[in-house]
Amino acid sequence: MIINDEHIKELEDEAIYVMREVAAQFEKKVILFSGGKDSIVLVHLAKKAFWPAKMPFSLMHIDTGHNFEETLKFRDDLAAELGVELIVRLVQDSIDQGKVIEETGINAIRNKAQSVTLLDAIEELKIDVAVGGGRRDEEKARAKERFFSHRNEFGQWDPKNQRPELWNIFNGHKNFGEHFRVFPISNWTELDVWQYIMLEKIKLPELYYTHRRKIFQRNGVYLAWAPFMLLKPSEKVFETDVRCRTIGDITCTGVTLSKADSLEEIVTEIAATRVTERGGRYDDKRSEAAMEDRKKEGYF
């Protein structure tokens, strides 16, 4: 078991620096908050960056409606504890307003729809920066992402024409109607995030620890079962000990068979794992460039 303090501290210093650059360069600032560990780490870093003042961010959750119940309570409690504004926007509203057509069938997910709701919220609330927990190690399109990622007035990402980013100088200049996505933990890996959570004793939703849950298997991934999910005849629901490696929309978040009930055990498990965390993300398996395409449209 290895804890690399020196390296973790350098990543923390870098992320806090980025947070402060965001505070200095933008007006209406939100942290995209999903209730997942990466966004919880972001909130912790923001707390650290501005102490003893309150962080200059609101928390914004783009809610697909397909949640693990526990994460919503965790979200509400955290916002209340910090005394920051919580903005919730529902994908269901965008669907009801006819702005997106929901995917149907067994493999339907609301990931693509989330981008529409997010961009609408950004426009409506005049948000000029959304801070996200994206990491370059997560996925190959994300490996090319900048810390300060410019979005045009349609909220789109142009991977071939990104602003150069050298040293630690971040250019947040923009025209009216454009915005930025900023990723302070770009250089962290999944293991770094877990080690940091352990070192800083950051509180997480219980879902990340082992618990009994009804699950089923689809395309080699274990998915949590929820009453509204459609199953193929061959898919059987059974109950066992699992934990979540990522927490997102319940329809596409895989769970891991695990008995780890402490951060130490989780870090050991992650250090030994041979599958990436997005290996359990059904949304990335859809095509070769699934993430790249979603990002161009305005996804996180």
Added chain:
Amino acid sequence: MKINGESKYKSLLRFTTAGSVDDGKSTLIGRLLYDSKSIFEDQMDHIVESSKRLGKKDIDLSLLTDGLRAEREQGITIDVAYRYFSTPTRKFIIADTPGHIQYTRNMVTGASTADLAVILIDARKGVLEQTMRHSYIATLLDIRHLVFCINKMDMTGYSEDCFLNIKKTLAGLVKKLNIEDAHYIPISAKYGDNVVEPSTNMPWYTGNTFLHLIETIEIKKNKNSSDARFPVQTIIRPDSKEFHDYRGYSGRVAGGAFHIGDEVTVLPSFLKSKIKSIDSLEKQFKSATAGDSVSLTLEDQIDIGRGDMIVKPGELPQSGNDITLTTCWFNEKPLKSGGRYIVRNYTNETSCVIKSVNYKMNINNLEKVTDDLSINMNDIANISILTAKRLFFDSYRKNNITGSLIFIEEGTNETVAVGMIE
């Protein structure tokens, strides 16, 4: 930190890779990740599947780093990609950059945060103009450790003579560029020779494998000078009773160290005070050194804002409006001589006019060009600028943070160029 009785501290090494399209750079990184067991099963499944779809005979490890659709279709790397892996002794961040001439700017980007540069050379082709270009850019960005990987040794029949000839030519280049620390390794990225495991095909080579070298090489972490530098990012003023009078200056120490009680000078006002506290979340420190993100509070109430710099009285930086620097031009629109740009030096921003282009660098033979002074994308040149506001800075060689700047075009807001102060 001790867990399960074992304790270990890992350091972080950031390196960049350069080489042209066919030198096998992506393959080397793929090989490194594969042989050090940093490729996960689902990523591997993906590569196997993609290799098949693209009609390749062998598994193509370069598919791991080529992320964008266009890159996979054309088999090239068009942007800087960052990769992460770790071994029991070190953690690595790789900035993988494309090598063709039109992407010099990307190489400069990758090099700007690197401690070490890996330069690939095709053993069959030997030292080319681009090798010169890559080595020059690395030294221009103040990278002090260079590793030359002579790749595709398998295609030369693992010839020692071939390796020695290339090494000899490189040694001349190293001398010319004044490179402090250079290493030469014969490898085959495709078959793994001397990447992670020592090659059985080249018993004549007894030096380090590539991985062993980068795991053990000693890197001077704080190559910046010891003069204390603290560029202010934001002012922290809590809106609470408990901290009613708190006024903190947040930033990341860019050089040297600050201790409680140290006398400091604030620039540009030249007002003096003493450090009262060094804070982080509910924690107070006695000192902060280069790299630390903290908040400082001072004994006296003085006017300090973003872009100001807190330093120590005996270690003042240079200052002035008239600055000479080396620029790398990043934008498709050429430099406008006499044109106005926004210039950003650490957290400080002002406007500037390009006063003169002094010379252009021919980066293929390292000669100064003075007869054609038009500066286009990917050009490297020596220029002088005149800033609206007096700047406080160091030379880039002395401090990479206070000595670097970027140029932003008004209107488009694009970062059009970067500069390293002389």
